[in-house]
Amino acid sequence: MIGATPQKLAHQPTDVFSIDNVDVQLGAKRVLAHCTLRIQAGVTCIVGQSGTGKSTLLKAMVGLIPLARGSIRFRGLEVSTSHVSMLAEIRRNVAFVFQNGALFSSLSVFDNCALALRERDHLSVHEIELRVFDALERVGLSGAHDRMPTELSGGMMKRAAIARALAQHPDAILFDEPTTGADPILTTVLMQHIRAITGSRPAASVIMTHDIDAVRRFADRIILLFEGNAIWDGVPLAG
Numbered sequence: 201m202i203g204a205t206p207q208k209l210a211h212q213p214t215d216v217f218s219i220d221n222v223d224v225q226l227g228a229k230r231v232l233a234h235c236t237l238r239i240q241a242g243v244t245c246i247v248g249q250s251g252t253g254k255s256t257l258l259k260a261m262v263g264l265i266p267l268a269r270g271s272i273r274f275r276g277l278e279v280s281t282s283h284v285s286m287l288a289e290i291r292r293n294v295a296f297v298f299q300n301g302a303l304f305s306s307l308s309v310f311d312n313c314a315l316a317l318r319e320r321d322h323l324s325v326h327e328i329e330l331r332v333f334d335a336l337e338r339v340g341l342s343g344a345h346d347r348m349p350t351e352l353s354g355g356m357m358k359r360a361a362i363a364r365a366l367a368q369h370p371d372a373i374l375f376d377e378p379t380t381g382a383d384p385i386l387t388t389v390l391m392q393h394i395r396a397i398t399g400s401r402p403a404a405s406v407i408m409t410h411d412i413d414a415v416r417r418f419a420d421r422i423i424l425l426f427e428g429n430a431i432w433d434g435v436p437l438a439g
């Protein structure tokens with residue numbers, strides 16, 4: 201439970217993300233206000249009503265949005281003030297899965313997954329193939345590597361986006377509304393995949409969602425965001 205004084209949370213060595221007193225101003229709106237929370241290993245779901253700042257928080261966690269105040273640290277490294285080379289290092293370890301998958305329509309599934317590896321790492325062709333095929337297998341897409349995104353169902357597209365993140369061998373994956381538009385069966389499949397891939401790499405999966413039923417069934421921890429601040433932090437009730 202975060203309680204009434206979230207600003208006082210102590211940093212723990214096990215924290216994957218430490219977020220302290222963060223304010224984010226977008227235009228005239230203070231979207232995050234005194235936001236303080238911790239993310240540890242496992243599946244953390246961040247829930248809250250529409251417009252409460254979930255997506256903004258996610259983007260701030262990878263340095264895509266500047267902070268008006270406060271601090272976001274990934275494994276102790278300051279995200280917001282890091283030099284560009286350090287930020288690149290953080291982003292190599294934190295993958296982001298966008299709501300719509302954001303696959304490149306002109307690239308095959310394989311090339312979508314391999315693109316970041318070719319650009320960011322000095323990996324051999326063989327190593328890239330191993331990583332991509334392993335990632336596709338882990339999300340149940342073995343055999344779909346040479347398909348184009350237009351040849352995939354909506355659910356396959358979402359799984360391909362997860363595979364692209366997985367192939368980077370990140371320490372954490374941030375998911376922005378991964379089950380939006382999915383029916384209950386696909387939601388279960390996607391959440392089962394996210395659960396199954398969360399372990400060593402990634403150690404932490406952070407899911408922004410409205411889907412309370414999925415949260416109840418699959419989260420290790422739930423954080424409730426309200427008006428730009430984390431007001432509750434706990435575990436789902438059993439049963």
Ligand SMILES: Nc1ncnc2c1ncn2[C@@H]1O[C@H](COP(=O)(O)OP(=O)(O)OP(=O)(O)O)[C@@H](O)[C@H]1O
Nearest residue numbers: 226227228229231249250251252253254255256257
């Ligand atoms: N670039 C921007 N300029 C001004 N206001 C913005 C901008 N981006 C987002 N906002 C506002 O910030 C608030 C929080 O947006 P955000 O997308 O983080 O909410 P959310 O909790 O993810 O909502 P949803 O669940 O509907 O996706 C909203 O009121 C939104 O209108």
